[in-house]
Amino acid sequence: MSKPMSNHSTGAHGAQPHTTQTHMNARRQFLQFAGISGGAVAAAAVSPVAMAALPELVTQTSPDSMAPLVPPNGRPYNPVMTPNGWTLPWRMRDGVKEFHLVAEPVVREMAPGFNAHLWGYNGQSPGPTIEVVEGDRVRMYVTNRLPEHTSVHWHGQRLPNGMDGVTGLNQPGIAPGKTFVYEFVARRPGTFMYHPHADEMTQMAMGMMGSWVTHPKHSNPNIATVDRDFCFLLNGYDIEPGAYTPSIMTMLNFNLWTWNSRIFPGIDSFNVRQGDRVRMRIGNLTMTNHPIHIHGHEFEVTGTDGGPTPKGSRWPEVTTDVAVGQMRQIEFVADELGDWAMHCHKSHHTMNAMGHDVPTLIGADHQGLTQQIRELVPEYMVMGERGMADMAEMEMPLPENTTPMMTGSGPFGSVEMGGMFSVLKVRKDQARGDYSNPGWFTHPQGTVAYEYQGELASPARAKSAGASAMARQDKTPVEVQVKKPAGHKHGG
Numbered sequence: 001m002s003k004p005m006s007n008h009s010t011g012a013h014g015a016q017p018h019t020t021q022t023h024m025n026a027r028r029q030f031l032q033f034a035g036i037s038g039g040a041v042a043a044a045a046v047s048p049v050a051m052a053a054l055p056e057l058v059t060q061t062s063p064d065s066m067a068p069l070v071p072p073n074g075r076p077y078n079p080v081m082t083p084n085g086w087t088l089p090w091r092m093r094d095g096v097k098e099f100h101l102v103a104e105p106v107v108r109e110m111a112p113g114f115n116a117h118l119w120g121y122n123g124q125s126p127g128p129t130i131e132v133v134e135g136d137r138v139r140m141y142v143t144n145r146l147p148e149h150t151s152v153h154w155h156g157q158r159l160p161n162g163m164d165g166v167t168g169l170n171q172p173g174i175a176p177g178k179t180f181v182y183e184f185v186a187r188r189p190g191t192f193m194y195h196p197h198a199d200e201m202t203q204m205a206m207g208m209m210g211s212w213v214t215h216p217k218h219s220n221p222n223i224a225t226v227d228r229d230f231c232f233l234l235n236g237y238d239i240e241p242g243a244y245t246p247s248i249m250t251m252l253n254f255n256l257w258t259w260n261s262r263i264f265p266g267i268d269s270f271n272v273r274q275g276d277r278v279r280m281r282i283g284n285l286t287m288t289n290h291p292i293h294i295h296g297h298e299f300e301v302t303g304t305d306g307g308p309t310p311k312g313s314r315w316p317e318v319t320t321d322v323a324v325g326q327m328r329q330i331e332f333v334a335d336e337l338g339d340w341a342m343h344c345h346k347s348h349h350t351m352n353a354m355g356h357d358v359p360t361l362i363g364a365d366h367q368g369l370t371q372q373i374r375e376l377v378p379e380y381m382v383m384g385e386r387g388m389a390d391m392a393e394m395e396m397p398l399p400e401n402t403t404p405m406m407t408g409s410g411p412f413g414s415v416e417m418g419g420m421f422s423v424l425k426v427r428k429d430q431a432r433g434d435y436s437n438p439g440w441f442t443h444p445q446g447t448v449a450y451e452y453q454g455e456l457a458s459p460a461r462a463k464s465a466g467a468s469a470m471a472r473q474d475k476t477p478v479e480v481q482v483k484k485p486a487g488h489k490h491g492g
């Protein structure tokens with residue numbers, strides 16, 4: 001792990017090319033940036049002498065969403081917000097944007113009370129978001145502090161073949177303790193990601209990935225100016241309840257479905273102002289597809305990792321599938337006030353790991369059985385007789401370092417969710433550029449579903465067994481027995 005140093009560390013500036021004034025500005029910008037986060041620290045990777053030529057190493061240990069990083073130099077743009085993440089500061093050196101990524105073991109709080117031992121970059125999984133402008137020359141220093149070799153593949157970028165990061169094919173692996181340099185021009189604007197192309201199954205299962213955004217240099221008819229720009233990565237982990245480290249041999253049966261390596265209720269809400277044009281950039285580095293669904297609004301897919309989509313190719317959606325290895329950039333005008341659910345539509349991806357094997361017991365009557373078992377095991381509980389919602393509220397003894405399968409308190413009770421779930425909060429008085437959480441929505445009088453208190457009429461029922469055109473031949477009722485598999489793994 002990085003050894004935190006004070007923000008006044010000078011180790012990284014031995015070869016500082018800035019004038020004092022620009023350096024001061026960059027420094028002030030950096031401090032402001034660090035101040036917002038409360039967790040970003042400058043850190044010394046190796047000796048100050050060895051560090052002299054490298055851009056300052058910045059790490060981030062807090063899982064809180066950091067305010068967007070307003071570019072202190074270079075071409076201006078409206079920066080992205082990475083929920084429960086942050087953007088990596090850079091050094092401008094002779095017109096080149098220099099970044100320093102460090103691949104290393106990290107501790108990621110996936111939700112309050114649940115920490116995972118992952119691999120990531122600069123103190124977090126996922127790594128920091130990289131933001132540049134189309135046409136920027138970018139130099140990436142990548143230091144490896146993992147116990148095995150690694151590399152970085154810049155997913156979706158046009159670049160010289162030798163910078164593409166596939167170990168063995170384009171470069172040798174970066175051995176532990178070594179630093180490699182990648183350099184290329186960010187040739188096309190869009191939404192990209194980065195991840196290792198070395199022992200990929202292990203390194204991605206351990207959380208190594210990050211977002212990359214290239215802002216357009218000129219106005220582009222297919223790229224709108226937006227008020228809010230969010231980016232997050234879909235990732236999947238297999239961590240047994242009570243354990244800290246993902247199982248790296250898992251190929252399909254992952255049990256934790258995360259956005260930026262966070263699970264509900266640990267995923268920050270998406271807070272916007274009414275009327276904002278909102279963009280979300282979503283990348284999928286799990287081993288299955290995720291239909292991402294937003295309530296209350298229609299959106300369009302305005303771009304993929306292949307670039308902005310032509311306007312004529314867009315259509316309204318409320319759910320878009322993000323397949324394995326894909327990125328989708330969606331946009332909408334947030335014109336409906338409220339707290340709108342936003343989630344993966346695979347219902348087992350909005351649940352966390354199950355600590356127990358639970359058979360389907362809906363409708364089963366085991367009153368007598370429960371009594372008999374309670375005589376032997378006093379705290380025995382039957383689960384699932386009335387569905388699974390009870391489990392969200394039940395005070396079940398959970399192993400240490402885990403989180404309930406379905407949880408999260410809303411203004412009306414338990415939200416009964418986990419995994420890939422968050423809330424889009426649209427407010428009239430959210431200030432421009434303010435991404436902070438406005439709290440729960442205050443519903444105008446008479447706009448909340450309510451309990452019917454009147455008499456219930458008995459429903460009219462059809463008297464014949466089928467329509468006259470297709471009368472049923474056999475009137476003997478058939479009883480169908482359905483039993484769902486009861487495993488606790490949530491495979492794709």
Ligand SMILES: [Cu+2]
Binds near residue numbers: 257289290291346
């Ligand atoms: Cu999903």
